[in-house]
Amino acid sequence: MSLIPIRPGSPSGTQPERSDAARNRERLLQAARDLVAEHGVDAVTMDMLACRADVGKGTVFRRFGSRAGLMMTLLSDAEAEFQRNFIFGPPPLGPGAPPLERLIAFGEARIRYVEEYGELARAAAEHSPQNRHDAPPVVVWHRHIEMLLREAGLDRDPWLLALSLGATLDPERMLHALHAHRVAPERLAASWRELVTRLLKDC
Amino acid sequence: MSLIPIRPGSPSGTQPERSDAARNRERLLQAARDLVAEHGVDAVTMDMLACRADVGKGTVFRRFGSRAGLMMTLLSDAEAEFQRNFIFGPPPLGPGAPPLERLIAFGEARIRYVEEYGELARAAAEHSPQNRHDAPPVVVWHRHIEMLLREAGLDRDPWLLALSLGATLDPERMLHALHAHRVAPERLAASWRELVTRLLKDC
DNA sequence: ATATTAAGCGGACCGCAGTCCGTTTAGACT
DNA sequence: AGTCTAAACGGACTGCGGTCCGCTTAATAT
Known part of the structure; x- marks a missing residue:
């Protein structure tokens, strides 16, 4: 049992994650960390993230909700x-x-x-x-x-x-x-x- | 000396307020109170307010800043x-x-x-x-x-x-x-x- | 009355978060 | 290999707060 409850973005649901989804999740997290490091939290927009991770905007919101x-x-x-x-x-x-x-x-x-x-x-x-x-x-x-x-x-x-x-x-x-x-x-x-x-x- | 410092929206600046500005301020405040009473604070948008007060959106922001x-x-x-x-x-x-x-x-x-x-x-x-x-x-x-x-x-x-x-x-x-x-x-x-x-x- | 001018005005425009929906595709089953 | 389907995808779209800038007008000076 994990201390941090399951949230969108964590791969710990009931069904295993599809491979493309997993790949995109990693790409998004890496891009997000990079962008935060480069521009600071407040300057990072969701469009910017989608663009950097080379992923559609819908995918970003599907993953993280907000x-x-x-x-x-x-x-x-x-x-x-x-x-x-x-x-x-x-x-x-x-x-x-x-x-x-x-x-x-x-x-x-x-x-x-x-x-x-x-x-x-x-x-x-x-x-x-x-x-x-x-x-x-x-x-x-x-x-x-x-x-x-x-x-x-x-x-x-x-x-x-x-x-x-x-x-x-x-x-x-x-x-x-x-x-x-x-x-x-x-x-x-x-x-x-x-x-x-x-x-x-x-x- | 007033306890509440001067803010945009208060008519207490150095120069007296132009008459059209005063009229619009009253219209905006009345409209805002009405909208809040009708729909609740969270549902009131600035466009809605401008429309209800029959005033341009720029005027709303000129008056209140945000x-x-x-x-x-x-x-x-x-x-x-x-x-x-x-x-x-x-x-x-x-x-x-x-x-x-x-x-x-x-x-x-x-x-x-x-x-x-x-x-x-x-x-x-x-x-x-x-x-x-x-x-x-x-x-x-x-x-x-x-x-x-x-x-x-x-x-x-x-x-x-x-x-x-x-x-x-x-x-x-x-x-x-x-x-x-x-x-x-x-x-x-x-x-x-x-x-x-x-x-x-x-x- | 007329000219002057700065304050006021309005609404098109921008950037952003978040949604929608038609299209694609991974993975399972045959 | 071929079929099926649910999950995932992407990007156009919406709604909102906030800005910009060319136009209008109230107040004043002449």
């Missing part, structure tokens, strides 16, 4: 690794450390993630509150935070509290702080630590 | 009243109450605001991190929260902490909780109260 879906696919490896780290990895991020320390480490890891993949993550969440808040990885983070809150003894609606904490770690918001306001990552991390430490005090 | 700008204009009265309430209004929302109580009241007022104007607010923030996070009203809320945090004695980077709290009250997020997850407004308010109460304990 621009956001494409970006999710490009993120899925990094995302899976991130999930592995906080679910199975070594403490303090993974299991074994006390919940407060895990929460702190989670925020720090998330900040590093956003520094590296933030633009992709932002593009993957654009144009749909559904994708933004209920995409499988988001739900996993949310549940993880909720679980840590419960472990720490915070029993007053941990689900909503986890939503609030998740909002703090939102890629778009953090990117905005990092770039538009020149906030150093360390300062973001310190603020996160302060926030969760105060929150979990005396539980 | 779809988001239009929505901000439609919100500006409600926004101004909200600001008056927490800056000059009676306690506990306005000055006179202790900071924790003012923060709690602020969140509650914000939740009511989102219940009533959330769709407009969401549309006003779409398609631009700039508009989303640095629009004048957003900056005012942010500064208000920061000030209350300082008054409460929270001196560890209150600016970033205010950003986190602001994230919790983000219209899109709250709308998603309210509608997609059927969270009752009272539950949102209770969670907010819990959050800020814990945060300001022992300062």
Whole structure:
């Protein structure tokens, strides 16, 4: 069982993939990575991608469903690794450390993630509150935070509290702080630590 | 001095407005309100608005700059009243109450605001991190929260902490909780109260 | 009244995401 | 090899936000 649920773009459905489809998928992913590297996430258009991969536009959308879906696919490896780290990895991020320390480490890891993949993550969440808040990885983070809150003894609606904490770690918001306001990552991390430490005090 | 800074759509610039421009502005605002009432915020397109107001499309964009700008204009009265309430209004929302109580009241007022104007607010923030996070009203809320945090004695980077709290009250997020997850407004308010109460304990 | 001019106007136009549908083709079955 | 069919393909098309630029007109000066 995979941590990342099946999405368009992943070859893990019930029937095996047709060979031309597989070839086009590889071509598209390679072209997408190249274009992102060359022009930046925001400048990559779906037409450009179709052209570069030498494929029809319909094929691009058949594969990924939408621009956001494409970006999710490009993120899925990094995302899976991130999930592995906080679910199975070594403490303090993974299991074994006390919940407060895990929460702190989670925020720090998330900040590093956003520094590296933030633009992709932002593009993957654009144009749909559904994708933004209920995409499988988001739900996993949310549940993880909720679980840590419960472990720490915070029993007053941990689900909503986890939503609030998740909002703090939102890629778009953090990117905005990092770039538009020149906030150093360390300062973001310190603020996160302060926030969760105060929150979990005396539980 | 007005609380709401001058934006395209407001007639408060240096030179008085030409009469045809004034007439068209009124026609556009009326048409926009009607269309929103009839079809809902998300279904209103700029072409539709131009057509309904019997005005060229260029005029619509000259007036409001963008779809988001239009929505901000439609919100500006409600926004101004909200600001008056927490800056000059009676306690506990306005000055006179202790900071924790003012923060709690602020969140509650914000939740009511989102219940009533959330769709407009969401549309006003779409398609631009700039508009989303640095629009004048957003900056005012942010500064208000920061000030209350300082008054409460929270001196560890209150600016970033205010950003986190602001994230919790983000219209899109709250709308998603309210509608997609059927969270009752009272539950949102209770969670907010819990959050800020814990945060300001022992300062 | 007439001339001047800058603000205002309108709608053709552009780029983009996403859809539709007639055509092609991989793979299975005979 | 030949047939069949469902999956995949491609690119013209739509709808939207936003821009551009030549035309119109309100306000002012004469």
